Amino acid sequence: MDVDNISAGFLKGPARRRKEKYLMKKRIFAGLLTAIMAASLVACGGSGSAPAAGGDDSSGGADGKDSGEAIVVGFAQVGHESDWRNASTNSVKDAFSKDKGYDLQFVDCDNDSAKQIEAVRQFIQDDVDYIVIDPIVSTGWDTVLTECDDAGIPVIVIDRTIEDSKKYISWVGSEFMNEGLASGAWLKAYAEAKGIKDLNILVIEGSNGSSAQIGRTDGFKKYADEEGWTILDSQDGDFTQDGGQKVMESYCKSYAGKFNVVVCQNDNEAFGAMDAMKAAGVSYGVDKDVILISFDACKAGLEYVQSGDINADFMCYPLQGEYCAKIIEQLEKGEEVDKQTFMQEPWYVAEDILKDITYTNNAGEEVTEELVQVTDAASQASY
C-alpha cells in the first residue's frame, strides 16, 4: 500500500472488503439460528427440517454502509496533553459519529509509543475497516504499517508525520517546519522594528521525536543560526502546561537576568511558562522583559495574544476529523485520494507594527504571509 502507488484496484478494496465481512457475519448468524431452531425442534419432539433462516443477501448496496453496517474506524490518538489535542479528539469523534454511519474505536495512547503500536495491532486483530493514526513519534512505524498492509486495512495518518514508512494511504496535517520558519522570520522582523539587537533565547520544546517538535525546532533554529541569535537552552516540556511550567521554573533559576525571548512549542507550555515567570518576577509580552512566542493559537492562547501577554502565536489547525472522513468516503466510492493535505494556518500577533512576513518555506518558495492582529472575533472563533 505504498502511498506513491495507490492503485484503483486497491481503492475499491475497503468497501468490497466490508461487504465480504458483512456477508460472512450474516452466514454465521444464519447457521447459528438454524442450529438453534433444529435443536429446539428436537427438544420439543418435533420432526422435519428447520426452515432456513437469513441467507438473504439481497439487502444493501455494494458496501456495508448501504446495508446498514457501520464503518468501523480505529483511531490511535496521541493522548490528551493539550487544548489542541482535546480539539483534535472531539473533531474526530464528531466526524465518525454513529449518526454518520461509523463505529469509532478510540484509543487514547497517553503519549506512550509502545501503547500506540499495541493499539494499532489490536485494530488489526479486531479487523476494523480503517485505521487512523496520529503518530506520537515520527519513526518506528514500518513493521506495524506492513502488518496493516498485509491485513488489507487502509491507514490514514493525521496531524504528525511518519518519516520511516510510506505504507499509509493519505496524510492530513500541518507543515511544522513552516510554523518554525515563520516564527523565526517574525522574530527577526519584530526585533528589527523594536530596535532589539541581542536575542538570548530559551526554548521549551514539544515532545521529543514528534514531527511537531522536530519541524518547529529546525525551522526556528535556521533563523537563529543565520542571524547569530543565542539559544541559551532548549528542553522538552512534553507539550503540557505542567511540563512548560517545570522547565521554565528551572530556566528562571539557571538563566536569571540572561534571557529576553522564550519560545514555547505549544500554548499549554506557554501557560505553564507564564506562571513560572510570574512567580520568578519576570515580565513577558508586549514591551516587557521577555518576548513570548507560542504555537497552536487555541482560544485561550489567542486571548493571551489579545491581552499582550503572548507576542505571537503560530496556528496549528486541529480540526482534521472532517478531512479524514472525506478521505474514507472517497475510498468507499473507489475514488482516488490526495496523498497529503495541508491545513491552512494563520499567524497571530499582539501588535500592528508588522503587517506581514516574508520567508522561504519548506518547499523552497519565497512566501509573504499576513500577520493577523487578534480581535475578540478571532479568539472566539478559535478552538
Ligand code: AHR
Ligand atoms: O501535533 C500537534 C501538537 O501536539 C500541538 O501543537 C500540541 O498542542 C499537541 O499536543
